[in-house]
Amino acid sequence: MTTTTAEMTAESHVFEADVARLLHMMVHSVYSDKDVFLRELISNAADACEKLRYEAIAQPGLLANDPDSRILLTLDADGGKLIVEDNGIGMSRDEMIEALGTIARSGTRAFMERIEANKQGEGAQLIGQFGVGFYSCFMVADRVDVISRRAGAEDAWLWSSDGKGGYSVAPVEVSEAPARGTRITLHLMEDAKSYASRWTVERIVKEQSGHVPVPIKIAEKPGEEATQLTDGTALWTKSKNDITTEEYTDFYRGVSGQYDEPALTVHFRAEGRHEYSALAFVPGSQPFDLFDPDRKGRMKLYVKRVFITDEAELLPRYLRFVRGLVDTSDLPLNVSREMIQESPILTAIRKGVTNRIITAIEKQAESDHDAFLKIWENFGSLIKEGIYEDFERRSQLLALSRFRTTTSGDGYRSLADYVRDAKDGQQSIYYLVGGSLEQLKASPQLEGFRARGIEVLLLTDSVDSFWVTNAPEFEGKSFKSITQGSADLAQFKKQDDEDKPESESAPAEVQAFLDYAKQKLADEVSDVRASDRLIESAVCLVASEQGYDRQLEKILQGAGRLQSGAKPILEINMDHPVVKAIAAKADAPSLRDDAAFLLLDQARVLDGDKPADPRAFAERLARLMEKALQ
Structure with missing residues (x-):
């Protein structure tokens, strides 16, 4: 006996994810404004229409006799319901379970994986995430029913859930379903009945979804004739003079999924050999996934207003924050x-x-300093990746970059500022790389530069260790790490001692101790030498002129790219009271032995490391303290 559609029972399913916990997060953490649920549903509906337009390129029959995309919002104030319907691609039973049965599962991603398997239109992918965004409707509805019929299919399906742990899927008569596409019915909570009023819905649509590329209509009651809310005109096809700031902001929020305002809008049409329109935004705040190593750019590619993909590399990777x-x-x-x-x-x-x-970013740097600094604080670390990766624009990006320095205070300085204020005869742009600004400011390597009024760039981003090795010069001055090689500071007078010559040689006993330490520490360091970069501290470690800067060496070792670092150079402040006191103990070899190793461990600690042998360090320190207390 044949079973009719009406006689088939609903299938009950349990969500694959911990829905109760995740829905609580959605309602209370992800979205602070409940109005956003409607924008999410409209975005999904628009994506469904875009999918259909794309598939219809190869299968025109999917459009049947209804080629024009549309989204219909139907209000039912008496029944406490809001219905969002589209005539897009629709979903089959399996697609429903796959797309709606798992929190954060992207129906769009699965759609494109299928296209890739068919080797047709490979790589296309839509922004809409028919997963997390869809579940925002449970902020306002205590039950959601989704009826969908896939384009070209003869059956239709009903997905229903209260969002509390499970859902059901059942077949429905095709007479109860859209001819194609999806109809979502929200059974509104008591405190959300206002979402069935025209005034509320029209306000939200115009504020948040006024520029989706699909026309939106509204019917005030089921069965009533619908009126048009938006015409689906693509914003980027309009003249800049005809677009308000509010319209740009609305479109930005729709395309980026963020709720801030754009820091910069770039809208232009290129004509000539290649014709295209571009509408790009620099966000006003950092996207949450900005530093996700697997995150790709967020620029969409359209061909004749038909969405193709958001995986085309329309911008270099260092501009991946642009939407x-x-x-x-x-x-x-x-x-x-x-x-x-x-x-x-x-x-x-x-x-x-x-x-x-x-x-456009350069122009803002010139015309609106404060606005540009907000962009730099949010995305400067990414722009600096371009110095490393983009040879063609390296000089341009160097000029655009801003830095904290030893003379910038709480502000920023450009390289042009640095070069303008450099000392006479200064051939290098000096820099220091580290984990934090506070750590860098306390570095002993800065002392000699600070005493001579020589500005040093303080670099705290991970990429800083790399771009400086790839930027040979700026306006004739090379970049030089103050933790690598000799400091070459003897040619510059100290600011508080302009009239006195630099001391040319250390006392004989101090030089003898330096020679002694060089011999004693030969297995630990490549050299021990007098320092012209130390003023207050007794010792510091520096890298050799060849090889890697100290910070870059640590990064490469931490990443497993370098098995062992080169032996550092120990620099000793020959004028430091402790060094002079140790040098005076020529008749106490055991004390000098301990002191030499303790000075090395002190330099390691100042460099952000720990003593190579903590037990030996403690024993030496104990012996030294014991002698001092006798």
């Missing part, structure tokens, strides 16, 4: 991943968009 899109008519709609990777058209577009964005 936006590029729309071109110079590519075919069925562009493949291989064509995207090899296309000279996209190479030209990438170059043009990159140049325009960097130029």
Whole structure:
């Protein structure tokens, strides 16, 4: 006997994730404004329409007799319901379970994995995450019903859940489902009934979803004729003079998934050999996944207003914080991943968009210093990656960069500022790399530079250890780490001692101790020498002129890229009272032995390390203290 659709029972399923906990997080942590649920549902509906347009390139029959995309919002104040419906691609039973049965599972990602398996339109991927965003509707609804019919399919399905641990999936008569697409019915909570009023819904749509590229209509009651709220006009096709700041902000929030305001908007149309429109935004705050090593750029590629992919490398990696899109008519709609990777058209577009964005940031640096510094504080560490990676724009990015220095106070200085104020005869731009500003300011290596009024860049980002090795010079001055090689400070007078010559030689007994320490510590250091960079501290460690800077060496060792570091150089302040006192004990060899090793361990501690042999360090310190107390 054949079982009819109506006779089939619903299947009960348990969510794959800990829904109760994650939904609590969604409601109480992820979104502070409940209005956002409608924007999320509209974004998903728009993505479904974009998916259909894409699939219809190869299968025009999917559009049937209904080629125009639309989103319909139906209000039911009497029944306490809000219905969001689209005529997009729709979902099959398995797609429903896959997309809606797991928190944070991206239906879009699965869609594109299927396209990749079919080798058609490879690499396309939509921003919409039919997972976490969809579940925001449980902030306002105590039950959600999703009826969906996939384009070209003969069956339809109902997904239903109260968001408290499980859901059901059941077939429905096709007469109760959209001809294609998805209908989401929200059974509103008592304190959320206002979302069934036209005034509330229209306000949210115009504030948050006014520029999605699909027309949105609204019906005030089920079965009533709908009126148009938005026309689906792509914002980027309009003239800049016809777009308000509020409209740009609304579009930015939709394309970025953030709720701040853009720090910079770049909107232009390129004409000539290649024609394309670009609309890009520098966010006003750091995206939460900014430093995720697997995170890719967030620039969408459209061809003739049809979304293609957000995996095309439309910007270099160091500009991955930029959000936006590029729309071109110079590519075919069925562009493949291989064509995207090899296309000279996209190479030209990438170059043009990159140049325009960097130029816009430069202009803001000149015209609005405070606004630019906010961009730099949020994304400066990424821009500096470009100094390392982008040879073509290296000089441009160096000029754009800002730094904390020994003379900047709480502000920032540019390299142009540094060069302008450099000492006569100074051939280098000096820098010091470390983990924090406080640590760097306390470094003993700074003492000689500070005493002579020589400015030093204080670099605290991980990338700083790398770009300085790839930036040979700026305006004729090379970059030099103050923890590497000799400091060459003898040519500069100390600020408080301008009229006195630098001491040319140390007392004989101090020089004898230095020679003694060099012999005693030969297994630990490559050299022991007098320091012209120390003023207050007794000792410090520096790297040799060849090889790596001290901080870069530590980073490479920590990453497993360097098995062992080179032996450092121990520099001793020949004028330090402790060094002179030790040197005077020429008749106490055991004390001099302990003192030499203790000075080395002191230098290690000042360098952010620990004594090489903590037990031996403690024993030496105890012996020295015992002699001092006798």
